[in-house]
Amino acid sequence: MLDGFDVQAIGYVAPAIKHEWLISDPVLGRVVSAALVGVLVGSLFLSMLADKIGRRPILVGSCLFFSVTTLLTARAQSVDQLLIIRFIAGIGLGAIMPNVMALVSEYTPRRMRVTMMMVVSNGFTAGAAIGGFIAAWLIPTYGWRSVFYCGGAIPLIIGAAMLFALPESLQFMVVKGKDGGRIAKWLRHIDPDAAAGGASTQYVVAESKEPARVPFVQLFHEGRAVGTILIWLTYFMNLLNLYLLAGWLPTVANAMGYSTATSARLGAAEQAGGMVGALILSWFVHRMGFVPVLVTCFTVACVNIALIGKPGLSLALLFVVVSIAGFGVVGGQAGINALTGTFYPTRLRSTGLGAGLGIGRIGSIVGPLVAGELRGRHWSNQELFYAAAVPALVSAIVMIAMHWVLKPQAISASAQSEVAVP
Numbered sequence: 001m002l003d004g005f006d007v008q009a010i011g012y013v014a015p016a017i018k019h020e021w022l023i024s025d026p027v028l029g030r031v032v033s034a035a036l037v038g039v040l041v042g043s044l045f046l047s048m049l050a051d052k053i054g055r056r057p058i059l060v061g062s063c064l065f066f067s068v069t070t071l072l073t074a075r076a077q078s079v080d081q082l083l084i085i086r087f088i089a090g091i092g093l094g095a096i097m098p099n100v101m102a103l104v105s106e107y108t109p110r111r112m113r114v115t116m117m118m119v120v121s122n123g124f125t126a127g128a129a130i131g132g133f134i135a136a137w138l139i140p141t142y143g144w145r146s147v148f149y150c151g152g153a154i155p156l157i158i159g160a161a162m163l164f165a166l167p168e169s170l171q172f173m174v175v176k177g178k179d180g181g182r183i184a185k186w187l188r189h190i191d192p193d194a195a196a197g198g199a200s201t202q203y204v205v206a207e208s209k210e211p212a213r214v215p216f217v218q219l220f221h222e223g224r225a226v227g228t229i230l231i232w233l234t235y236f237m238n239l240l241n242l243y244l245l246a247g248w249l250p251t252v253a254n255a256m257g258y259s260t261a262t263s264a265r266l267g268a269a270e271q272a273g274g275m276v277g278a279l280i281l282s283w284f285v286h287r288m289g290f291v292p293v294l295v296t297c298f299t300v301a302c303v304n305i306a307l308i309g310k311p312g313l314s315l316a317l318l319f320v321v322v323s324i325a326g327f328g329v330v331g332g333q334a335g336i337n338a339l340t341g342t343f344y345p346t347r348l349r350s351t352g353l354g355a356g357l358g359i360g361r362i363g364s365i366v367g368p369l370v371a372g373e374l375r376g377r378h379w380s381n382q383e384l385f386y387a388a389a390v391p392a393l394v395s396a397i398v399m400i401a402m403h404w405v406l407k408p409q410a411i412s413a414s415a416q417s418e419v420a421v422p
Helices: 002-021 025-053 055-074 080-096 096-107 110-142 146-167 171-177 180-190 225-255 260-288 290-308 315-343 344-378 381-413
Strands: none
Touching: 002 025, 002 055, 002 080, 002 096, 002 110, 002 146, 002 225, 002 260, 025 055, 025 080, 025 096, 025 225, 025 344, 055 080, 055 096, 055 146, 080 096, 096 110, 096 171, 096 344, 110 146, 110 225, 110 260, 110 315, 171 180, 171 260, 171 344, 225 260, 225 290, 225 315, 225 344, 225 381, 260 290, 260 315, 290 315, 290 381, 315 344, 315 381, 344 381
């Protein structure tokens, strides 16, 4: 939730920054994209590091790091300072989602894994949605900087709590051949009554313990190449859409004559629609599978994104259309995260999620930048949202192709199990 709040905060405060600093739309596009460039770096490199040293140290360190840099964002005095600080903050933010999803996947029983991953992934969306309502309340009274003070202070408390309470992944430690005493320590931390054994106890999981020397390259081995490419393409297209809408919807609404508070609420409506979408989609995915649910999801998103710029929409109808678009794009992103988490084995899970999110971050950077350039070229709102509907259509087509990849994957995934003590 804190990750979602901090990543999305710049979109909510963008209209206020634009008015205070008198910056153009293309420059504003670069401001919105700055943190996303950092997220790209963090997603790719810190996720690979997590598959080497563990989920826990990366999560704790990243949480504390991005909280401090978010507080510094509130002190920025120029566009250049804001760009640099947001880029640095993004590096810490980029490590959160891949490792959270990997940790949840490795602690959840098989029968609940997909549902739980989508529910927890929804925390990002919930944080982004809550951020919109908080921004709508804070900005008129305390100014845009107050949003970053709020978004930076809370993670410091959460990060400190994680130091004491967040466990390491048991599957990760077993696959990496960690000391039995360390595994037993975390097992007792989770269940004090567990028969954890001692340092001489041997723990096993039903998958290879061989470490991947270059985890990124291993994403293309053992029949994973086509699936990896299709997952990357879906991440790119959907995150392009998600951040184009999240970054520019409040600004476009403000230019249409709505107040800053109403514009922020429109941005929050997109995220709220996605939050509801992820919960509903998790139920359908559990029963129908990823492909039919996500194909439908992205098709619905395509239609409603195209409708956002339609002239003459009442404010009430605009809220409905934006919410449904968020249901498809933001809710669909939770589905992609869950699909990716189940596609890769333990030794590659964080890397696979980080690489997918990293490639997606390229789309998230491109989206706001392209929107800024199109606005600078005086594209109408209708033309802008027609263009934004195209990536959702591409995502739906790519998901159809995933049907042939996931069939054999579903068979091999059924062999995975939790940690066992012989």
